[in-house]
Amino acid sequence: MKKLLLLFGILALILFISFSEKGQVIKQVATTYVSTPDYINEEGNTIRKRIDVPEGFVRSKYSPGSFQHYLQNYALKPFGAKVINYDGNEYWYQAGHVGVLEIPVPDNGLQQCADALMRIRAEYLWNNNRKDEIGFNFTSGHYCSWKKYSEGYRPRIHGNKVDFNKIANANASEENLYNYLNLVYTYAGTLSLYHELPKITSINELEVGDMLVYPGSPGHIVMIVDLAIHENGEKLFILAQGNTPAQSVHVIKNPNDTSLSPWYSLETNTTLVIPTYHFNETKFIRFKGL
Incomplete structure (x- = not known):
């Protein structure tokens, strides 16, 4: 009933x-x-x-x-x-x-709709020996590549202005890839992809x-x-x-x-x-x- x-x-x-x-x-x-x-x-x-x-x-x-x-x-x-x-x-x-x-x-709440698809794309490139192609634009239009991130470059963000500086040790591990993706999730989305x-x-x-x-x-x-x-x-x-x-x-x-x-x-x-x-x-x- x-x-x-x-x-x-x-x-x-x-x-x-x-x-x-x-x-x-x-x-x-x-x-x-x-x-x-x-x-x-x-x-x-x-x-x-x-x-x-x-x-x-x-x-x-x-x-x-x-x-x-x-x-x-x-x-x-x-x-x-x-x-x-x-x-x-x-x-x-x-x-x-x-x-x-x-x-x-991830339990950080960052991997939302666009982020999940960027992750799938990044993992595909990673698993198919195309790691240097991993990269996404921020909403500001600035390109953030995995290659530069793995070399230790990090963005310094002031409003819509972004510059990248080498401030970290080089780390090309898969674990660090997900640190990179968390950064992308924060500053990219549907608007930047479009x-x-x-x-x-x-x-x-x-x-x-x-x-x-x-x-x-x-x-x-x-x-x-x-x-x-x-x-x-x-x-x-x-x-x-x-x-x-x-x-x-x-x-x-x-x-x-x-x-x-x-x-x-x-x-x-x-x-x-x-x-x-x-x-x-x-x-x-x-x-x-x-």
């Missing part, structure tokens, strides 16, 4: 919710509680193994060693794993995801590894982590996100089309609602040297 009442309450919320941005998010959150995605393999322990492809579509294949291949084969926690906040507590909303990535959440990175203006050009971003303070960003293509050229996408507060990176459901979920059909320059967020305009960016 309690479950039935809860169901009626959620359905009532869906029926009577306003059509404001906030209302659309609440509506889609409610939808995720009463929908079960069809394309899920609960035994799958990576993104590509967890999510099946709809009939008529073929999953895109990428070369081993590529960023796209890295993301498609990213390890997931067992099905049903919870999204956990940086403080060790469960996130209040557990109905919006179909997988949790095996990526730790201004730094190339823009993708056509759906036909979108690939795994590209990101949908609202640049702001706060803003939000999600990453394409899988892609399937129909013989007629139609593309479907899987999205993953970190969030605020800092929490587990997770693969999200599609509350807009529960028959297709967790796959998304995307368009440029339109609105999109995902669990807990409303994009006023869909803008896409891509890491350099992907």
Whole structure:
């Protein structure tokens, strides 16, 4: 009876919710509680193994060693794993995801939405002997590279002015990489990524590894982590996100089309609602040297 009442309450919320941005998010959150995605393999322990492809579509294949291949084969926690906040507590909303990535959440609270994606990119470059390519712009526009940081250079920040001075001993260890990333998390975000990175203006050009971003303070960003293509050229996408507060990176459901979920059909320059967020305009960016 309690479950039935809860169901009626959620359905009532869906029926009577306003059509404001906030209302659309609440509506889609409610939808995720009463929908079960069809394309899920609960035994799958990576993104590509967890999510099946709809009939008529073929999953895109990428070369081993590529960023796209890295993301498609990213390890997931067992099905049903919870999204956990940086403080060790469960996130209040557990109905919006179909997988949790095996990526730790530091207890300092810094690794929020953009930060989590920068970490994934940095770890990919690190693990593929491309360490000198690790680097991100601060919101001020100043480039902060891992190479200079590992040599002992640190930023001195005065408002929007930044200069780098050698004040620390050289340390190229993996442990120090995460000290560097904590610095990046503090001074970079959705706004800096948007201004730094190339823009993708056509759906036909979108690939795994590209990101949908609202640049702001706060803003939000999600990453394409899988892609399937129909013989007629139609593309479907899987999205993953970190969030605020800092929490587990997770693969999200599609509350807009529960028959297709967790796959998304995307368009440029339109609105999109995902669990807990409303994009006023869909803008896409891509890491350099992907």
